[in-house]
Each structure stands twice: as C-alpha cells, then as structure tokens.
Amino acid sequence: MEIKRTISVFGLFLEHLVGFSAAVLMIIIAAIIAGSIAFQSGFLLQANATELKLNQLEETIRTRFDKEVLPVHCQYIIIDSSGSVIESDMSDQELAKTKAALSTGQKAYYDFYKEIAQDNGNIVLIKYDMLAHFSNPLLHEVIPNPELFFIVLLLIVIILLAIMTALKFSRKLAKNLVPINLATEKIKAQDLDFDIRPTEITEFNASLDTIDKLKAALADSLHSQWHEEEQRKLQLSALAHDIKTPLTIIKGNTELLLEEGPTEANKELLTYILSGSNSIEKYLELLMGVVIHEPQLFNREVVQLKDFIDDLTTEILPLCKRKQIEINIQNEAKCDYLSIDRELIKRAIINLIDNAVRHSPPGSAIDIMILDRESHVVFEIKDGGTGFSEEGLKRAAQEFFTEDASRKNQHYGLGLSFVKKVVEMHDGTLKIENRSDEQGARVSFSLDKS
Numbered sequence: 541m542e543i544k545r546t547i548s549v550f551g552l553f554l555e556h557l558v559g560f561s562a563a564v565l566m567i568i569i570a571a572i573i574a575g576s577i578a579f580q581s582g583f584l585l586q587a588n589a590t591e592l593k594l595n596q597l598e599e600t601i602r603t604r605f606d607k608e609v610l611p612v613h614c615q616y617i618i619i620d621s622s623g624s625v626i627e628s629d630m631s632d633q634e635l636a637k638t639k640a641a642l643s644t645g646q647k648a649y650y651d652f653y654k655e656i657a658q659d660n661g662n663i664v665l666i667k668y669d670m671l672a673h674f675s676n677p678l679l680h681e682v683i684p685n686p687e688l689f690f691i692v693l694l695l696i697v698i699i700l701l702a703i704m705t706a707l708k709f710s711r712k713l714a715k716n717l718v719p720i721n722l723a724t725e726k727i728k729a730q731d732l733d734f735d736i737r738p739t740e741i742t743e744f745n746a747s748l749d750t751i752d753k754l755k756a757a758l759a760d761s762l763h764s765q766w767h768e769e770e771q772r773k774l775q776l777s778a779l780a781h782d783i784k785t786p787l788t789i790i791k792g793n794t795e796l797l798l799e800e801g802p803t804e805a806n807k808e809l810l811t812y813i814l815s816g817s818n819s820i821e822k823y824l825e826l827l828m829g830v831v832i833h834e835p836q837l838f839n840r841e842v843v844q845l846k847d848f849i850d851d852l853t854t855e856i857l858p859l860c861k862r863k864q865i866e867i868n869i870q871n872e873a874k875c876d877y878l879s880i881d882r883e884l885i886k887r888a889i890i891n892l893i894d895n896a897v898r899h900s901p902p903g904s905a906i907d908i909m910i911l912d913r914e915s916h917v918v919f920e921i922k923d924g925g926t927g928f929s930e931e932g933l934k935r936a937a938q939e940f941f942t943e944d945a946s947r948k949n950q951h952y953g954l955g956l957s958f959v960k961k962v963v964e965m966h967d968g969t970l971k972i973e974n975r976s977d978e979q980g981a982r983v984s985f986s987l988d989k990s
Contacts, residue, residue: 546740549743552741589672594654601656615628618663672687717739732762787820790817791814816859838884840880842878846871849910852890863897863900863903867905880966880987919985920984922982926980927979970985
C-alpha cells in the first residue's frame with residue numbers, strides 16, 4: 541500500500557480551526573472598517589449625535605418649538621406651568637412610563653431626557669437615547685437599533701461560517717473513510733481480490749494497514765477451509781465407494797440364498813438383511829447428494845404420521861433384534877400429517893436408533909417419543925447406554941467426530957452430523973443431551989407441523 545503525504549486527525553482539525561479563526565478575524569476587521577466608513581460618511585449617526593443636535597437646537601426651542609427640527613428618533617412632551625400636558629407625540633403608555641421615570645428617577649439605561657424651559661413658561665421635555673442610528677428615516681424605521689442588528693448579523697455570519705467549516709471537515713473525513721468502507725464491504729462479501737487505496741489521514745492508514753493484514757490472513761484461512769472442504773468431500777466419496785463394494789456382495793449373496801429356498805427362520809433373517817442392504821443403498825445415495833450439494837436432494841411432501849411410524853418400525857426392528865433391545869414407540873402428537881422429506885427424516889431417525897443401539901447394553905430398551913408442542917412436533921429418542929462425554933455433548937454433531945479414537949467398530953462419526961443437516965433443512969432444531977432420570981442419552985429434534 542503506497543502512502544502519500546498524510547496528516548493526523550488532530551492536524552486536520554487544527555487546519556480547519558485555524559482557517560475558521562482567520563475567516564472570523566477577517567470578517568470582524570471588515571465589519572469595523574465598514575462601520576468606520578458608515579460613520580464618517582454620515583450613513584450612520586454616532587451615539588451622541590442626538591445629544592449634540594439637541595444642544596444646538598436648545599436656544600431655538602426656548603423661543604419657539606418646532607417638532608420638525610427634532611431628530612427622527614426623539615419624542616417630546618410640552619407641559620404648561622400648571623403641569624398639564626399641552627402636546628406630545630408619545631402614546632399613552634409611553635407617556636405614563638415617562639412620567640413614572642421622572643417622578644421616581646428610575647429610568648431605562650438607554651433612555652435620556654433633556655428639559656428645556658421656554659420663554660412663555662412652558663417646559664419642553666425631549667426623550668432620546670445614546671445609540672447609533674441610521675440617518676435615513678426609512679432605514680431608521682425598519683432598523684431602529686443598527687448596533688444590535690449588526691451584532692446579530694455578525695453572529696449569524698460566524699455561525700454559518702462555523703457550519704461550513706464543520707461540513708468541509710466532515711466531507712474530508714468521509715472522503716478518506718471511503719477506502720475503509722470499501723475494504724470492509726469487500727471482506728464482508730469474501731471478495732479478497734482487491735487493492736487497498738491509502739488515504740490522506742495517518743490514523744486511517746494505520747487501520748487500513750491492519751485491514752490489509754486481516755485480508756491476507758482471511759485469504760489464507762479461506763484457502764485452508766476450501767482445501768479442508770475438498771478433503772472432506774473426498775473422504776466422504778471414498779467412504780461411500782468403499783461401502784458400496786461389500787454392500788453389493790451382501791445383497792448378491794442374500795438374493796442367491798433366498799432363491800435356494802431357506803428355512804422360514806433363515807428366510808426372515810435374510811429378508812431383514814436384504815431390506816437393510818436396500819436401506820443402506822438409499823442412504824449412500826443421500827450421503828453423496830449431501831457431498832455434492834444436489835438441489836433435488838430435498839423433497840418435501842405431506843406424510844401421514846401413522847404410516848410413517850409403521851414404516852419406520854419395520855426398518856428399525858432388525859437393528860435392535862441383534863442385541864435383543866426392546867423398542868417402545870409412543871405417539872402423543874395431535875396432528876395426523878407432517879410436511880417433510882419422508883426419506884431424509886426416516887434416515888435421520890434410523891441413524892439415531894443405530895447410535896442408540898451401538899451404545900446400549902444387550903437387553904435394554906430404547907424409547908421413541910413423538911411429542912406435541914403447539915406449532916411443532918418433537919421426535920425424542922432415549923437409550924440406556926453410557927451417554928455422551930462432555931466433549932461429545934459439544935462436538936457430537938460434527939462430521940467425523942467420534943469418541944472411539946481407534947474406530948474399532950468402524951464408526952466414522954457421520955450419523956449425528958447427517959441428522960443435524962436434515963433437521964436444519966426442515967428449519968428444525970437438534971438437541972443432544974444426557975438423560976437426567978437415569979443413565980443414557982437423549983437426542984431430540986423438532987419439526988414444524990405446517
């Protein structure tokens with residue numbers, strides 16, 4: 541990853557902060573210069589301009605009062621010798637406020653009064669303020685307080701400038717975050733064939749460097765997983781092929797023995813052998829389908845539960861007979877039909893029975909319970925064997941896991957992993973545990989009723 545000149549996040553922030561401060565300073569200087577020009581040109585009147593003007597008009601007002609000569613932002617009251625108001629341009633409210641201020645001496649900090657005694661005995665009271673004003677009457681009407689107006693305007697400009705600076709800073713960060721987002725999205729999609737583009741920010745490049753290393757590690761991991769998956773498929777394919785050879789021999793010899801007319805007792809046993817051989821052949825086809833992920837592997841259909849149990853019983857009895865194990869089947873399900881792949885579920889249950897028989901002592905019993913649980917049906921198989929070890933409870937459903945390290949009984953650890961796949965294909969849940977009432981294992985899985 542080629543890295544060009546970079547800057548830290550702090551440096552980038554400081555760069556924008558300095559730019560913002562310089563812009564604010566320039567705006568304030570420009571405002572001061574503009575205000576100075578406005579005052580010098582007479583566009584704006586000084587705060588004491590009104591007081592100076594009234595001092596100039598004082599002699600004129602003593603002899604004769606003319607309201608037209610007063611500055612536009614002044615108000616007046618003319619009082620006669622008896623204290624009555626002769627004339628005023630104040631509203632009743634302003635007049636009352638002025639009288640109260642004069643009588644108590646408490647006035648607003650921005651209100652000032654000039655009292656001029658006329659030669660005819662009347663008193664002219666002029667109210668004014670010490671604020672800057674526009675010399676233009678129309679502007680004065682619209683903006684009576686230019687100082688406040690320009691302060692607010694200056695604050696608005698500074699706030700807008702701050703927002704623009706923040707947006708520029710965020711856009712800069714967002715632009716430099718793009719390579720990180722692209723890299724994480726690519727890795728999320730497991731598309732590792734891409735080059736990481738460096739950013740202008742030091743901290744982001746450090747993160748990208750970590751992501752680059754993660755990408756390389758993930759690529760190695762995926763390659764290793766792919767290799768292991770291929771090995772798994774080869775093992776399963778080889779295993780299936782190895783099983784088919786002795787199976788063909790067993791079936792051929794069984795059929796020959798049946799043709800020679802055996803005794804009734806042997807005929808029953810040979811029938812069991814042939815039925816079991818056919819079942820194993822179907823199982824091998826299903827197993828190969830799992831290996832190559834054939835889409836036609838799953839064939840859901842509506843199955844009558846009673847017929848399914850009868851068919852299942854016929855196939856599992858020979859498994860139990862060789863060890864004189866008793867099979868107890870109890871159906872408590874309230875539904876008559878299930879929507880399942882008949883062959884897959886049957887093979888899954890036979891796998892569970894085969895495991896139970898393998899680990900149960902001769903003469904014991906295996907219980908098969910079909911339980912009703914509102915929206916689903918639970919198939920539960922309990923045996924009286926040795927149960928699962930702690931490691932077995934965690935890893936029993938993994939392919940090729942077996943607690944018999946020597947594999948003297950040729951158990952390849954495929955049964956429960958096959959059951960788990962079948963149950964997951966039906967959106968069900970497999971549960972593996974030891975019995976709490978007595979010694980033995982309990983394996984159950986749920987299927988939706990619909």
